[in-house]
Amino acid sequence: MKYQSAFDIIGPVMVGPSSSHTAGAVRIGNIVRQVLGEAPRRVKFELAGSFAETYRGHGTDLALLAGVLGLPTDSEDIPNAEQVAASHGLQYAFAKVNLGQVHPNTVLVTATGDTRTVQVLASSIGGGKVEVQELDGLPLKFSGERPTLILYHEDRKGFLATVSRILDASGYNIARLALERRSRGGEAVTVCEVDEAVQEDLVQALRGSIPVLRDIRLVYVA
Amino acid sequence: MAFTHLHELIRMANERGVTIGQLMLEVEAEQTGRTKEEILARMARQFDVMEEAVRKGTREPVMTRSGITGGDGHRMHAYLQRGQSFVHPDTLRATAYALAVSEVNAGMGRIVATPTAGSAGILPGVLVAALDSGRYRREELVMALLTAAAIGLVIANSASISGAAGGCQAEVGSATAMAAGALVELAGGTPEQVGHAVGLALKNSLGLVCDPVGGLVEVPCIVRNGLHAITAMTAADMALAGVRSVIPPDEVIAVLHEIGKDMPVSLRETGIGGLAGTPTGKALREKVFGDRAARRNAGPTLAEAACREPAVAGGTGESHRGDAS
Numbered sequence: 119m120k121y122q123s124a125f126d127i128i129g130p131v132m133v134g135p136s137s138s139h140t141a142g143a144v145r146i147g148n149i150v151r152q153v154l155g156e157a158p159r160r161v162k163f164e165l166a167g168s169f170a171e172t173y174r175g176h177g178t179d180l181a182l183l184a185g186v187l188g189l190p191t192d193s194e195d196i197p198n199a200e201q202v203a204a205s206h207g208l209q210y211a212f213a214k215v216n217l218g219q220v221h222p223n224t225v226l227v228t229a230t231g232d233t234r235t236v237q238v239l240a241s242s243i244g245g246g247k248v249e250v251q252e253l254d255g256l257p258l259k260f261s262g263e264r265p266t267l268i269l270y271h272e273d274r275k276g277f278l279a280t281v282s283r284i285l286d287a288s289g290y291n292i293a294r295l296a297l298e299r300r301s302r303g304g305e306a307v308t309v310c311e312v313d314e315a316v317q318e319d320l321v322q323a324l325r326g327s328i329p330v331l332r333d334i335r336l337v338y339v340a
Numbered sequence: 341m342a343f344t345h346l347h348e349l350i351r352m353a354n355e356r357g358v359t360i361g362q363l364m365l366e367v368e369a370e371q372t373g374r375t376k377e378e379i380l381a382r383m384a385r386q387f388d389v390m391e392e393a394v395r396k397g398t399r400e401p402v403m404t405r406s407g408i409t410g411g412d413g414h415r416m417h418a419y420l421q422r423g424q425s426f427v428h429p430d431t432l433r434a435t436a437y438a439l440a441v442s443e444v445n446a447g448m449g450r451i452v453a454t455p456t457a458g459s460a461g462i463l464p465g466v467l468v469a470a471l472d473s474g475r476y477r478r479e480e481l482v483m484a485l486l487t488a489a490a491i492g493l494v495i496a497n498s499a500s501i502s503g504a505a506g507g508c509q510a511e512v513g514s515a516t517a518m519a520a521g522a523l524v525e526l527a528g529g530t531p532e533q534v535g536h537a538v539g540l541a542l543k544n545s546l547g548l549v550c551d552p553v554g555g556l557v558e559v560p561c562i563v564r565n566g567l568h569a570i571t572a573m574t575a576a577d578m579a580l581a582g583v584r585s586v587i588p589p590d591e592v593i594a595v596l597h598e599i600g601k602d603m604p605v606s607l608r609e610t611g612i613g614g615l616a617g618t619p620t621g622k623a624l625r626e627k628v629f630g631d632r633a634a635r636r637n638a639g640p641t642l643a644e645a646a647c648r649e650p651a652v653a654g655g656t657g658e659s660h661r662g663d664a665s
């Protein structure tokens with residue numbers, strides 16, 4: 119079920135003018151920033167469908183930018199995102215693309231920080247809700263509405279078993295789980311949504327107990 | 341439980357002997373682990389934001405950033421106070437309030453998406469008007485928001501609440517149905533009557549296309565909110581009077597989805613067809629973006645280059661994903 123909470127419908131509290139194009143776009147930007155895990159220096163937004171046609175009118179450009187800058191959906195600074203970006207020395211560009219058969223409001227964001235670059239394909243699916251469709255080209259879906267762990271690791275037997283054992287022992291319940299790998303035994307990414315707020319000691323426990331785990335990012339844009 | 345069919349909500353509400361709003365509250369508490377008090381307190385804060393937007397947009401004229409629209413919430417509010425209107429001033433107040441919130445939204449002010457920002461005027465329009473009638477307590481209006489939420493969840497899960505996916509019927513239509521059902525429970529109607537109000541309100545919204553001029557959430561969005569506030573109230577009154585939706589509400593919701601899928605892309609939030617494609621619609625687009633592009637040319641960013649790109653319609657001639665980076 120895409121929509122479960124009363125606050126999905128009576129909400130979010132946001133700055134206008136469009137929940138798909140403004141609030142959803144801010145959330146996509148927020149997710150990109152959290153996946154990047156560091157201050158972005160350069161960002162490219164490639165917009166498709168309705169996003170491409172009307173992004174300027176709805177302020178989608180300002181909203182995406184505000185999101186990448188870490189502003190929340192109800193920030194009255196969203197209309198001034200260009201100035202905020204300038205003051206942070208963030209370079210950005212917008213382009214229109216044809217992404218084929220995707221949701222009408224879809225954007226491919228490529229963000230570069232000091233140490234890494236991430237690519238997120240995400241859609242604003244209505245009412246301010248969003249769904250990531252791909253992460254770094256891998257078909258991983260998540261919304262960021264629940265605390266979401268993104269685990270970068272090597273594809274090894276028993277990886278998921280170890281992760282779920284640690285989560286269970288630390289009192290976390292897994293709500294949604296997906297693993298994608300580039301090749302057998304190669305680079306892999308696991309996206310794990312949990313019901314409880316993630317504490318730092320969980321991140322430490324995972325890092326400490328799983329040698330093939332290269333990196334962890336936490337995404338949560340409730 | 342999943343909110344996918346109104347008839348299930350009605351059955352469950354009847355089984356538990358509660359209203360649909362109370363059922364929503366119980367389910368929300370079960371699913372989130374929060375207490376009912378916490379949920380009600382949060383919902384009350386949403387109502388406060390709605391009321392603030394209503395007051396802001398009626399107290400003074402709110403102009404939108406494009407300058408195409410604005411000031412109508414304030415204008416209607418002044419007009420209804422003269423007491424000369426065809427529609428009773430208490431009723432017309434809902435229109436004034438809905439216009440006001442939609443103008444605040446278009447001006448990049450703070451609103452609550454109900455269910456979306458484009459349709460954010462209707463629910464506060466009818467509920468704050470009900471508050472101002474003095475007949476209902478604030479807590480009752482907060483409960484009505486939960487009724488509206490349950491209806492919106494059903495539509496969102498079994499059809500759509502996105503103009504880009506389902507046309508304006510999915511946004512303004514959904515909001516109208518939510519407001520109609522909420523008013524029925526506010527007045528003490530039965531869960532069945534809520535269902536009929538939803539069916540009646542939606543039937544009067546089917547086929548509504550999403551054709552915002554210049555892609556801006558202004559024309560026709562703002563006036564649609566104002567007028568559909570009245571539709572919602574009338575649908576509620578009809579249901580309370582015993583009028584039934586001959587086509588069951590769940591079937592109306594299903595057909596909303598079908599119609600949305602059949603709508604051409606030009607009429608689904610692309611700002612190409614419908615009112616957006618009229619000579620005046622196109623001229624306004626030109627005016628707004630001509631001005632803004634000129635302003636941006638003074639700016640230092642990379643975005644400038646993107647804004648000078650020619651606008652391409654419908655997917656031909658755009659760059660493709662592979663050669664995008």
Ligand code: SF4
Pocket residue numbers: 458459502503504507508509511512549550551552556557558560561564609
């Ligand atoms: S016309 Fe489109 S943008 Fe305007 S309110 Fe309707 S669905 Fe939203």
